Amino acid sequence: MISEIQTINRFLASVSALETDKGAKEVDVAEYYTTQYVYPIRDAFDVAREFCVKTGLVIREKTQIRLGDLGKVYLNLGNKQGEAFILEPNRRQKDFLSRKVFLVSEPLDLVKKILYNFSRGSNGELWLSKEEVVTLEDQNFLGLLLQLGILIERKDVIELAPQYIDLLAVVISDTVMVVTPEALEKSEAEKRELTKIAEEYVLESERKRLKNTGAITQAKNIDHIAIRNVAAGYDIASFDDKNSENYDRFIEVKAGKSTPIRFFLSRNEFETAMRLKARYYIYYVCVKDKNPKELYIFQNPNEGIMKDPKFETHIDTYEISER
Numbered sequence: 001m002i003s004e005i006q007t008i009n010r011f012l013a014s015v016s017a018l019e020t021d022k023g024a025k026e027v028d029v030a031e032y033y034t035t036q037y038v039y040p041i042r043d044a045f046d047v048a049r050e051f052c053v054k055t056g057l058v059i060r061e062k063t064q065i066r067l068g069d070l071g072k073v074y075l076n077l078g079n080k081q082g083e084a085f086i087l088e089p090n091r092r093q094k095d096f097l098s099r100k101v102f103l104v105s106e107p108l109d110l111v112k113k114i115l116y117n118f119s120r121g122s123n124g125e126l127w128l129s130k131e132e133v134v135t136l137e138d139q140n141f142l143g144l145l146l147q148l149g150i151l152i153e154r155k156d157v158i159e160l161a162p163q164y165i166d167l168l169a170v171v172i173s174d175t176v177m178v179v180t181p182e183a184l185e186k187s188e189a190e191k192r193e194l195t196k197i198a199e200e201y202v203l204e205s206e207r208k209r210l211k212n213t214g215a216i217t218q219a220k221n222i223d224h225i226a227i228r229n230v231a232a233g234y235d236i237a238s239f240d241d242k243n244s245e246n247y248d249r250f251i252e253v254k255a256g257k258s259t260p261i262r263f264f265l266s267r268n269e270f271e272t273a274m275r276l277k278a279r280y281y282i283y284y285v286c287v288k289d290k291n292p293k294e295l296y297i298f299q300n301p302n303e304g305i306m307k308d309p310k311f312e313t314h315i316d317t318y319e320i321s322e323r
Helices: 006-018 026-035 045-054 069-076 091-102 105-115 139-148 169-175 181-212 216-220 267-279
Strands: 058-061 064-067 126-129 151-153 157-160 236-238 249-256 280-288 291-299
Touching: 006 026, 006 045, 006 058, 006 064, 006 069, 026 045, 026 064, 045 058, 064 069, 069 091, 091 105, 091 139, 105 139, 139 151, 181 216, 181 236, 181 249, 181 280, 181 291, 249 267, 267 280
Parallel strands: 249 280
Antiparallel strands: 058 064, 126 157, 151 157, 236 249, 280 291
């Protein structure tokens, strides 16, 4: 697989410069491709040739190479200085390559493998956190999709460009939206592990916080409710300070692998937060490589984070019951 989009321009321009009615001799194209341009070359001639042949940009017949219909259209969309083609592809060329080459045939299978790791956002967008991006196997192909603009780099995530979501609707439904029972169980097991790590971290953090304020007795009496009652609406009963005689800080622990912050609140948790008001807290723990790294605290979520313009709240489940 090629490593940069300029390779395509370089190869097709080489064929175009030497092509006659019978095509161009492959050996001549190889020399032209390697020596003609000042632009530094990264992809070997064989790599460039195989990619362009497989995708139909050029046609190879024995020792001859000629432009295919796709290759001709692609070059005609490009910019020229005199008789020379500009090696940096323009926006029209990138969109053409995306729709006619990378999102069809063989490259599409590689796109599917990458999209399988993406999540769907509340507004239909498809994204992958940058921390997850680095775990993908084919970083080279990922780079090509970014060069083309099929994927867009944001501050904390990589997104599928909106203009390609409809084009890839069938692919997305077969990849992003498919969850096998085995995958679901694996995901739930990972969530349970993250939750356990986060809850233990919050327990220890609360003990330290209270001890540092002189609330030694309170630190010893923090109650890990979640280990015996998952329907309480919170996970940990704690204290504000050394003057607290009864539990007055009720903590719901949420865990995630990365930021931006994203979590779900159950109906029971929401109603408990409504009832407890300022005594209800959400502790969001960012867990990286099974180690807690960051802790974010949100008090009274109904009046705090849910009204904060930096956050969005979406309802994605519905209860239907007979009247």
